[in-house]
Structures are given as C-alpha cells and as structure tokens.
Amino acid sequence: NMVSNGATLRWEDIASGRVGALLNFNNAQDIARAQAAVRQSHLKIPILFGLDVLHGFRTQFPIPLGEAAAFNPTLSRLASEWAAREASYVGVQWTFAPMADLSRDSRWGRIVEGFGEDPYLGSVLTAARVEGFTKGGLATATKHFAGYGAPQGGRDYDTTYIPPAEMYDTYLPPFRAAVEAGSASFMAAFNALNGVPSTANPWLQTDVLRRQWGFDGFVTSDWAGIHELIGHGVAANGAEAARKAILAGVDMDMMGELYVRYLPEEVRAGRISEGVIDEAARRVLRTKMRLGLFDRPDADPGHVDAIFPSTEARQAARKVARETFVLLQNRNNVLPIVPSARSIAVVGPLADAPQDQFGPHGARGHAGDTVSVLQGIRQRAERSKIQVNYAPACDLFCKSTDQLPAALEAAKASDLTVAVFGEPVDLSGEAASRAHLTLNGKQAEVLEALAATGKPIALIIVGGRPLELGKLADRIPSIMMAWYPGTEGGTALADVLFGDVSPSGKLPLSWPRTVGQLPLYYNRLPTGRPTLENNRFTLKYVDEAITPLYPFGWGLSYTKYSYADPIIAKSRLKPGDTLEVSTMVTNTGSRAGQEAVQLYTRDPIASRSRPLRELKAFDKIALEPGETKRVVLRVPVESLGFHQDDGSYWVEAGTIEVFLGGSSLAEKVGEISIL
Amino acid sequence: NMVSNGATLRWEDIASGRVGALLNFNNAQDIARAQAAVRQSHLKIPILFGLDVLHGFRTQFPIPLGEAAAFNPTLSRLASEWAAREASYVGVQWTFAPMADLSRDSRWGRIVEGFGEDPYLGSVLTAARVEGFTKGGLATATKHFAGYGAPQGGRDYDTTYIPPAEMYDTYLPPFRAAVEAGSASFMAAFNALNGVPSTANPWLQTDVLRRQWGFDGFVTSDWAGIHELIGHGVAANGAEAARKAILAGVDMDMMGELYVRYLPEEVRAGRISEGVIDEAARRVLRTKMRLGLFDRPDADPGHVDAIFPSTEARQAARKVARETFVLLQNRNNVLPIVPSARSIAVVGPLADAPQDQFGPHGARGHAGDTVSVLQGIRQRAERSKIQVNYAPACDLFCKSTDQLPAALEAAKASDLTVAVFGEPVDLSGEAASRAHLTLNGKQAEVLEALAATGKPIALIIVGGRPLELGKLADRIPSIMMAWYPGTEGGTALADVLFGDVSPSGKLPLSWPRTVGQLPLYYNRLPTGRPTLENNRFTLKYVDEAITPLYPFGWGLSYTKYSYADPIIAKSRLKPGDTLEVSTMVTNTGSRAGQEAVQLYTRDPIASRSRPLRELKAFDKIALEPGETKRVVLRVPVESLGFHQDDGSYWVEAGTIEVFLGGSSLAEKVGEISIL
Numbered sequence A, B: 001n002m003v004s005n006g007a008t009l010r011w012e013d014i015a016s017g018r019v020g021a022l023l024n025f026n027n028a029q030d031i032a033r034a035q036a037a038v039r040q041s042h043l044k045i046p047i048l049f050g051l052d053v054l055h056g057f058r059t060q061f062p063i064p065l066g067e068a069a070a071f072n073p074t075l076s077r078l079a080s081e082w083a084a085r086e087a088s089y090v091g092v093q094w095t096f097a098p099m100a101d102l103s104r105d106s107r108w109g110r111i112v113e114g115f116g117e118d119p120y121l122g123s124v125l126t127a128a129r130v131e132g133f134t135k136g137g138l139a140t141a142t143k144h145f146a147g148y149g150a151p152q153g154g155r156d157y158d159t160t161y162i163p164p165a166e167m168y169d170t171y172l173p174p175f176r177a178a179v180e181a182g183s184a185s186f187m188a189a190f191n192a193l194n195g196v197p198s199t200a201n202p203w204l205q206t207d208v209l210r211r212q213w214g215f216d217g218f219v220t221s222d223w224a225g226i227h228e229l230i231g232h233g234v235a236a237n238g239a240e241a242a243r244k245a246i247l248a249g250v251d252m253d254m255m256g257e258l259y260v261r262y263l264p265e266e267v268r269a270g271r272i273s274e275g276v277i278d279e280a281a282r283r284v285l286r287t288k289m290r291l292g293l294f295d296r297p298d299a300d301p302g303h304v305d306a307i308f309p310s311t312e313a314r315q316a317a318r319k320v321a322r323e324t325f326v327l328l329q330n331r332n333n334v335l336p337i338v339p340s341a342r343s344i345a346v347v348g349p350l351a352d353a354p355q356d357q358f359g360p361h362g363a364r365g366h367a368g369d370t371v372s373v374l375q376g377i378r379q380r381a382e383r384s385k386i387q388v389n390y391a392p393a394c395d396l397f398c399k400s401t402d403q404l405p406a407a408l409e410a411a412k413a414s415d416l417t418v419a420v421f422g423e424p425v426d427l428s429g430e431a432a433s434r435a436h437l438t439l440n441g442k443q444a445e446v447l448e449a450l451a452a453t454g455k456p457i458a459l460i461i462v463g464g465r466p467l468e469l470g471k472l473a474d475r476i477p478s479i480m481m482a483w484y485p486g487t488e489g490g491t492a493l494a495d496v497l498f499g500d501v502s503p504s505g506k507l508p509l510s511w512p513r514t515v516g517q518l519p520l521y522y523n524r525l526p527t528g529r530p531t532l533e534n535n536r537f538t539l540k541y542v543d544e545a546i547t548p549l550y551p552f553g554w555g556l557s558y559t560k561y562s563y564a565d566p567i568i569a570k571s572r573l574k575p576g577d578t579l580e581v582s583t584m585v586t587n588t589g590s591r592a593g594q595e596a597v598q599l600y601t602r603d604p605i606a607s608r609s610r611p612l613r614e615l616k617a618f619d620k621i622a623l624e625p626g627e628t629k630r631v632v633l634r635v636p637v638e639s640l641g642f643h644q645d646d647g648s649y650w651v652e653a654g655t656i657e658v659f660l661g662g663s664s665l666a667e668k669v670g671e672i673s674i675l
C-alpha cells in the first residue's frame, strides 16, 4: 500500500502499519515524522519514500529528452546521480524514474520524460539513468511497464496496440536494460496493451519481467492504476481489480487502497492463494532489505534542500545542459555570436521564464535559483561589452501581439536577434497531449515579423517535443533546440550562443515537418515501394514531403568533422564475435567540438522485414581544431538479431550492412557476413 | 501468371499458354482476340480477364466509402451488380474488388475504396458487394489481404502493425464475410503486417484464409507484389520471392513474371515440392471451372459499353447516390432549398467537374455521360423556375482566387449559395496519401469570403475522405458530404438539395476535427481515465477537443425521428440464442425520409478490455410524415464475443449493454445477461 502526502493521508495508517510506501514526501521533516510514526507499528517495517525525481531535485537538469540529445551516457549518469544526491540528502529513497517508454509520437506530452524513438539509445540511457540514480542514493522505479509511449492518437492514457515481436524488438529493450542495470523496482503502465491493461497483464509483469528477464524486485502500480482496471472494463469492482493486479504480478498498490481493503478477504475466500501475497510481500521486503532501509537512520530534519543548488551542482547542470542543445540549422553561420557584435536583441516569451525552463516535473526546483536564458545571455554579453536589448514580444502563451512593436524595434536596433520561443511548460508533460504541433498562439506570426526585419536571427526553441516550424525553417537561418534546459539553462545556452562551447547535441527523434506525418521514425521497416521521385506509386504523401525536417541523430556544430578510412576489423563473424568498426574523425574546422559518432546496421534480407537502419553503437568524442582520432565502435553479433512473437531471438546468417557517420543519414562503410 | 494489357504484354505468351489471367482488358474486341490466342495454346485453358471494377464500369456509381454511407446493403448489392453487368457484358470476368480493408486513418487515400472504420458495417457491405458483383457476372478478388488499411502515418504502402487479436476482431471480419459470401478469390496486400509481408505471410494466406475459414478459391498477388518481397527485405532475388509467395499460399503472380520464370527451377532443385505447384494450379483451375470459363463462349466483339449508361443504369446510379449524401449540419434549415427561392448561386471548383465526380477508379466512365452537380441543379431549378448563377470561384485545385469576385457577386445576387468544394480526384485514391486534411489550395479562404456575404450557404463536399473544416463548421450553416457521387451525382444531389428526397446517409467513419486526432474511431477501447471536463489528468488534448467533429453513424435528415418504447425480447440469453431488440421509430416531421436505425452493444466487464461501443445491427427504414414503425434488430449471442491472439473466440457470460438510436451516440436502452 502506497499513499501520497496530502489531504488523503491518514497518519494513523502509518502508525498501524498499513502503509508500506509513501510518496510526495519531499523534505526531511515530513519524512522523519513518518519514520517515527511507523516505529509505533507492530512490525516496524521501514517505509519506502518515493517521489518523482526525474531530472533534478532542487537543481534542475535538462529534461530527459533533452539529456538524451547529448548522446552521452556519462552525462546521463551524472545528471541522475545529482538528482538522487540532492533528493536522498533530505531522505527521499526512491524515484519514479527513469521513464523507459520509447515513443514515436510527439503529440504525446510525456515524450519529454523519455529518450525518444530509438531502442538502442533508450537502452543505453535508461541503464545510465538507473546507474546514476542508484549511485546517488535513490532506488529506481523504471516506468511505465509497458507500451505507454504509443497511445492511439498520441492521447495520454489511451490504449496501445503493439504486436509482441515489436514489443520485444522496440519497446521492451530499454526496460530490459534497466533490469540489467539493477533497477530496484518497476511501475506498471496506465495503458491497456493490445486489450489487456498493463496493470493486469501477467505476460508483462510476470512472464517477461520475472520469468524471461529474471527480475526479482517489485512492481508498483501507477497512481490509482489498480482502481483504473474498473475503467478499463476488466474488473467489476475494487476486489476484482486488486485480485487481477496482484495475480498479474503487481506487488504494490499506489493510491488505490484496494490491496489493504480487499486482499485479505480474497485470500480468505480462496480466490487468491496466500502464497501470492507472501511472494509480493517478499519482493517488497527483499528490496527494502537490499536498499538497507532496516539499517538506515531516520532522515535528519536538519537536512534542507536549501543548501542546493551548490556551486558543484550548478557546474554539473551547466555541463550537462550545454551538450543537449541541438543546432538544427545555421545558415550564414548566424551562430555563434561574433565577437564584433555590439548589440543583441533577446526576444520571446521563453527568454525570461525561469519556471518554464525547468520543464515538467520540477520536483523542488525554485524559480529563484534559475539562470534564465535572458540572464545567461546578459551575463555573458556583459563580459564582451555587448549590449542586450530585451523585449518579450508577447505573453507566455503568445495570445496577443501587443508587445510585438517593441520587439521589432529591439531587433532593428541590434546586430543579431536571439528569439526564444517554444512551449510553455503547461503544454508539455503528463496529460499534455497535443493534436497540433504548430507553435502555440501567435508565435509564428511574431517570428515571421522578426524575420522580416532582415536582421540575422537565431531561433532558440524551448520545449519538450519537436514543433512544427512550417515556413519558419526557411525564414529563419539559425535554429537551435534547447529543450527545457533547467536551472543553469541560461548559462549553458550563453556558453553555446557565444561560441565558448560548440553545440554537440543530436536529435533523439525524427523532427516531423507536420503532425500528419506521425509516426515518423528513422528505424522504420522498408516498403515494397520505396520513394522514387518520378513514380507516384511509391511511398509518399501527395501534399507533403515524406522525409522529416531534421532526421534522427542530426545536429550541427560550429566546426566540421570529416570521416575517413573506415575499417571493419573482421568481415566474417560467428555468433559470439563482435563487429568492430573504426573510422578516423577529423575536426576540419577552426573550433573545438564534440561529435557523437554513430554506427547503424541493416539486415537487408531476413526471414522478417528488418528496419532500414538501426543504431547499434555510438561514441561521443572531443576534438580540437585539426585533431584526428580513430574511433572504434563495437557491436556484439548477438545484438544483430531480432525477436519472434514468442520472444525467441534469432540471429540469422547472412549479410549485415554497416553505416557510420554523424547522423542517421550516415554513409554505408561496408558489409559483414554472419556465418 | 497474370499480365496486364499494355506495353509489356507479349501476345505470343498467351498463345504459348504462359498466361493464366489478363488484366486491364476492358473491351470485348481485345478480350475476344486474347481468347482466340489462348486457343492456340497446348492446353487451351481459358484465360481469366480481370479489371479494377469498383463502383461502376461505364455507369459510375458513388465510390465505395460513399456507398457505405447509405447504410444499405441492398443498395450495395445493386451498385455492385450494375458494375458487374456492364463489365461482364463486354467480357470482363473478374474484378479486383471489393476492397475489404478497414481503415481508421483518413490520411490514407484508399480509404475511399472501402467502407470506413467499422468491422460490422464492413462485413455486411463487403458481403453485399461480393454478392452483387457475383450476381452481375463478375468473380471477385476481395482485397487487400490483409491489414493494408492501417499503414504507419497513413502512408500508402507503408508497414502495418496490428496484433493478432485485433486482426481477428477488427480487420479480418470483412474478409471472412467475403469468404462466406462466396468470393472466388482474394488479393494479397502490399503491406508487411507485423514485419511479415502479406504476400509472403503463411499465417494470413494459409492458416487464416484456408485452414480457419475453409476458403478453397485462389489468391493472387497485387501488382508486382511478389517482386516487392525483395524491397521488403525478405527475399534476395526473384526466385526466393516466388518461392516465399507460393509457399505462403499466393497462387497467382500479378505482373511479376516470377512464377513462370523461377518456379520450374525451384521445383527441379527440390526447394518447392511439386505438390505445392499442383495445389496452386488446382485452386486457379477449380475457380475457372466454377466460373464456367471452360463452357463460356468468347466475348462478342459486338458488345460495346456505349450502350451504357442505359436509362435503367442511370436510375440505379441515381437511386444509390441519393442515399449516400450525409447531411452533417443544417443550421437554420438552409436545406432543402425552399420553393420560394428565386435564385441560387452555384459556386466552387467541383460543381462542374464531371471526371472528378467519378472519384478514383473510374473504369470506362466517360465524363460526357456525367450529370455534373451544376447540370443537376440547373435541370431541377429550371422546373421550379429558379435562376442559377454559376461561378467556379477558383480553378480545380483552387490555387488562385482570381475568380472569387465573380463568385461573391453571384452569391450576393442569389437567395442561397450552394458551394461545391472538396478534393479533386488526384488527391484521393491509391498513392494519394495526405499529411494534411485541410481543404487544399485556397478553398478555406474562398469559403470564408462566401460565408461573409451573409447569404445562406450550403457547403457540398465532394471528396474521398473527411476533410478538416476548422472554423468553416461555424461559419457555414449547412454542410453535406456528397463523396464522389458518380455519373448521376448531379441529378441525385438535386433530388436532395431541392427536398424531393430527404438525405439519409450516415457517416461510415468518425469525422475528425484535425489530422492530429487520428486515429479517431467510435469503437475504441476504454481508458482507465475517461475524459472529465474538470480533470486535466484524463483523456484529452490540451489544444483540441477529444471528440470528432461528427461521430460515426451520424447524419441528419430534413425530417425528425423519435425513438420510443425499446423492448429487449429476452434479457437472459444462452449461447445459440439471439438478442432481439425492437423500438418504435416515428417520423415526427413533415417530410418523408429514411432512417438507419443502429444497435450498439458493450461488454462492460470482460477478460480483455472491450470497445466502448460496437455496431452489431442496423436497418434502414422509410417513414412517411407521422408514420411509426416498429423496427426489430437481431444479434446472435455468438457475435457478442471476441478473439484471443491464437484466433480462439470467446463469448463470456455476463452483462451486455444495449444502445439504440440514429448514430453512435445512441441512447442506452437496457442490458442483457449472457448465461
């Protein structure tokens, strides 16, 4: 039984031992009080304190989708570790994170909490996040198990259809990586998967998670998820909901009170064997044991998160954030801001939006801690004696253009305009599904007007998903995706805008031209009629390009990288072998930078259609101007196969094509044979 | 081996017996010539002549999606029978129809060829179409087996993911209905289904179609579909493609020449047993036998389709068309045109577009045969001495508004404006997938201007899919969907516009507000968080309504119907029983009309989540003003169950809710229990 802090909490339930876990306790005083209460209970089993700690506690790091754009598991580990260090300092023990839900639908608001569209990137980063949280002192509840990221119509809480082989190949790998990285627990998803609600789905919660993957921690429901089985139409009442959930393998009831209320009678009536309850309890207790809860002293009420963000935390947040910015286009090298610039206009409703800059799930983030984009630019500009002319151009939701004239004046009076637009945080996150991906309000109109001034303009997009840019991609030469960059977002962005650091983020998802292209993802299956320009009867739309605006893995730098001399170490490989590909990468530009070198494969002929490309390895390297490095990427032959619906995994003999480069458009560098 | 008429046809192949079927022969002279040629062959096996005859041959009936809106299988039978009668008159023997692909994605251009989003409506109408074609003299190739209607992103030819239980419950029933209605053949779909191309999919072509359903006719590929297995990445070359297709159960190779080229060697090399070839040949020969091809005289070159459209054919086309129009809204009773009207403006690029009025797959339709919308209105207006002021307002694709001023003049000078806009036929049908569902070109702008005249305006939409109306639904009081109404479209539309006949069409799919709502369908699964106005954390979009603009089954009349006294004959039913529900329906208005009475059910608690509503029966009745009829609808208990992934079908004991009314918003009338 897991209960939230707030109006519904009865402290006497804690003292009477009816509460196994508590959520939304976010300070040491409350936690210590609850710990004292549980010691009055008969069994004195320590309570597990959980909280949504996703991308920071007091110090906000970039939101997970942005952090994914860093293509850097070391940074993912660092960000999660910091989040955990701060939260665990005040006694939080458990986070409802990471979110391992792959999504190919940007309409879905929670895409912001994940890693995008790729199962390999998702697996690497989910594992890194589990490791980082764990190292920082938080147990993880990897969520939402499973299929939650593919709701019909992008509608949060809507149902999901994913056939089993596609689950195994695409949606499940990040969860499996979480098991292997030691995730203490999992959270069952809200959605029905192929007609069976995940919270009552024995295939997911028992067959796959326990039997196939050997997970021996526990599974919690999501918020009232067990009660929602009634809404899903698979339980007539609370008792049946509780029975179905525990029999499926859900061990803990978040905010349903159905387990405590109904399971005793279900056992007495013989509808559930006592062994089922024992096993669920054992999993929870085993996890509490492993986490050291029985030995740990109570939270120290003297520990307050006001000691954060510390200098060190801020440095970490800045370090992470500046690798997350994705330079989507940069015609005429509008960025970085040249040293000769004398004045910059900073415009847009998100330039000075310290709370929105956190993105969804700000935990204990304080707007007052934030270095806003505007502040960051101002501080840095001051050092270079550049004047900053700030004009918001419109209100946060850009409903009115009353303030546009002032912004146009600022733009005209400046050498360069930095336009900070995108999504207010209320349009992102849980229950923030969008049917339209266009810039909300009058942003497009405002940006058109700014572009029409003829002044160089760089658009910085703050938001949790790709947005539909339409003609703005032509009108505005330089566009950078900044996601929700967190507490140090302004500092980090200034680092990049002024060229102190080159941008190195890569898109963790395909950026659509329009919402009607969704789902649009690079690792799609082939068609029998691939797109041909002069043949109508091939894969295309009659009214839109078939390609994304920016592909997966895409992101520019201020410098240039050349790839040369790719070598495939061994071209005939047996099961157990490792595909090893190396390439020389040279920084041919005049600035230092980092590059995420990406390796993709394709199995061109197989017993099932296989994706046109699949990311199988990547490495982010730093190069000084003129510097060359040989990058070696390795892929176990065992990861070149695919699943059948029954979960079996086949690695087939035959050719595998290899592509290497700086995005999913990477050049083919050769082939290998699996023997 | 099936070969098309045209550049690639070698007549000597016919004479040498290398051709089993020919397509795109559409006149008796060519057919007779080919029949003479095959008699020179060794075995003299008659060739089967196939053609895309979908909704008419010379006389064009409404496109299938429109015909579905009639909710009237008798009319579907009639339309298909006429198409077949005309085609078979000149020697065509086989049609690549009906299309039984359920689709919930209006982006997909071929949604125009089907019946919309509902498996029951689809089953009833697919069976009626098979029966009609067969009765009229054409063997059917029900297509595309299977899953083709759910391509990713609505992109024709893109891949499809549908889990097995959902295939059985939703996508397969119309195909099964085709088997039961006696479809002579099936066509394998282009798409890969869950990673396995349909053309190489033994589960579809053998397990389901033959073993489970007992079909003993033959399966053909789609155009070069076997060759496309190479593109799908499951065959390295033509030989492997041929082998995989025939082993999966595809008996005939349309335009691939791979079977004739490679199968002999495949058999010699022992990769295919001779029995497989024999069985495929047997299925084709058995079908030719059943169709009487061995006894039938050759086509009579004197038979020319110029004898059509006959008066009788035109009457049938008119009869069908006028039941297909769906009156979506009719504020202020703008329609029907009142007898006191003295002048009507007819505007819009589709008012006088005789070829576009056919819709895709016009077979041998001649534009010269067409009664355009404009002509139909003119003829009828003349009878009532109403003046017609015609102004196209813009070119067919509405790229320029140069002609708008004249249209505004016409509108201002008239009592009422009939605006005929929508989709030129090039934007509909195969390979006409759209990423945008907005009215193409400047149509919205033109319509806004017309509405702004303040004159009463009725918008007639000609097209093959629901289009995004945006603010026009508020601006324009009366909107009617006319689909592509065919040869007699103008006459039929005039019948309805002038109130000679009340509209009675009902939407065979949910009409979205915007493309970003897709897929949007009434028979969806419940969510654990149903939409609640005051709770953000429920099923909704933050930037759009969650509901369609017009729901499935929706359509107004010029009269009103009241439903009363619903009776459920027996409320406790055993397997084998029939749910019988009756209701009194009264025409309470002052005009005669027809109403499609619809019965929906819901299984509220089941072992799997079941749809919120499912259409299970309907009946279209005619009522004079003031007339009342008791309508009885029957549903076998056997059709109240659902499938598991393994294809087994469960009818569970428990409550079933019953809804009855004139659309999918029908009121609940009671419950029954299955014992």
Ligand SMILES: [Mg+2]
Pocket: A222, A223
């Ligand atoms: Mg939650």
Ligand SMILES: [Mg+2]
Pocket: A603, A604, A605, A606, A607, A652, A653, A654, A655
């Ligand atoms: Mg292979």
Ligand SMILES: [Mg+2]
Pocket: A619, A620, A621
């Ligand atoms: Mg590295």
Ligand SMILES: [Mg+2]
Pocket: B222, B223
């Ligand atoms: Mg075709």
Ligand SMILES: [Mg+2]
Pocket: B603, B604, B605, B606, B607, B652, B653, B654, B655
């Ligand atoms: Mg039931």
